[in-house]
């Protein structure tokens with residue numbers, strides 16, 4: 001296949017053997033070692049990583065250095081990269097793409113094998129007790145080829161006692177918290193909060209360059225409809241900066257029922273709180289620099305689309321394509337305060353390569369969407385094209 005049709009690139013060398021070039025690694029002598037004595041509490045997991053809270057064992061002094069931080073450990077997923085390589089790419093490739101205030105601060109930590117082995121036993125126990133999500137069962141932490149983990153900022157809602165005092169207000173929104181309820185609620189649910197974490201993957205905020213010219217559905221909606229037969233968050237609406245479109249698609253990511261530990265004020269209903277959350281999320285998405293930046297990055301990093309890059313792309317285009325795929329799969333965490341204020345940070349900037357069948361997966365997805373008419377919509381349904 002000729003590559004004559006490709007725009008010229010600064011580096012038009014033939015493909016090298018290595019799927020990605022390795023940026024310089026950090027000085028590893030300063031990387032701290034996780035204490036075996038710390039207690040790890042499972043918080044959540046995605047396809048490739050498990051997230052834990054860290055705390056001191058009973059009777060020991062509190063583990064202050066891990067307050068508001070989480071430990072992220074890698075699963076033994078064939079397509080995942082070792083954390084050292086992933087961290088190096090995080091620092092040298094992905095973090096420079098975004099302003100630092102929009103990033104989840106991340107540091108590297110050395111993790112003893114004994115901790116990984118112990119937590120895999122715990123995962124199996126959770127699984128047997130039916131406490132692990134069904135679609136995540138059967139895959140455990142990497143035991144052999146991993147010595148590191150990430151310590152990341154915890155974007156979970158902060159407890160009311162940890163929040164800075166609300167400045168004096170003059171209107172109704174400053175009605176007092178239900179103080180009498182607080183003591184009881186603290187006892188039963190751990191803590192109460194005026195914050196909520198909204199997390200979502202913005203996915204393909206510009207159309208796939210592999211889509212046919214007469215497309216009516218975006219790549220994410222086309223794939224979700226093809227896989228799950230129901231519409232979900234539309235990235236084109238999400239990133240449109242048009243308030244009605246943004247609000248319309250937010251229904252797919254905002255909570256429909258109140259989190260158990262959300263503290264309402266006297267006279268404040270869940271509907272009021274839900275409205276405040278929607279208003280702040282929409283305002284952020286319409287006005288923040290983040291959505292235009294994601295669009296620009298995806299356009300710049302993948303001008304060709306998966307099918308053409310796989311067939312004809314030089315090393316230059318392939319490396320940029322991997323960056324585009326990482327940016328397309330990142331997570332946005334919005335910590336929203338009911339009394340005003342949104343803290344937005346990007347996480348899950350994991351290096352992707354075409355290894356372990358990923359190239360085939362990416363090109364097959366595109367071929368299926370094109371040939372199955374999912375972009376053009378041969379069946380009636382949801383159209384993304386404005």
Ligand SMILES: O=P(O)(O)O[C@@H]1[C@@H](OP(=O)(O)O)[C@H](OP(=O)(O)O)[C@H](O)[C@H](OP(=O)(O)O)[C@H]1OP(=O)(O)O
Pocket residue numbers: 046047048079201223325328329352358
């Ligand atoms: O193919 P997609 O767009 O469905 O994205 C995959 C994600 O699915 P979803 O966001 O739910 O649609 C998928 O997420 P889930 O497993 O659904 O949580 C993974 O993030 C996958 O990446 P990787 O294989 O872990 O590197 C993601 O794969 P790629 O980003 O490598 O395509």
Ligand SMILES: Nc1ncnc2c1ncn2[C@@H]1O[C@H](COP(=O)(O)OP(=O)(O)OP(=O)(O)O)[C@@H](O)[C@H]1O
Pocket residue numbers: 043044045046047048049050051070072104152153154155156199329331333347348350
């Ligand atoms: N910084 C954070 N603060 C709070 N919760 C977090 C944070 N990072 C991750 N989580 C929780 O853990 C879950 C899994 O984390 P993460 O997205 O890093 O996993 P992953 O396996 O890389 O995901 P993917 O499925 O995209 O590959 C998230 O969906 C979120 O609920």
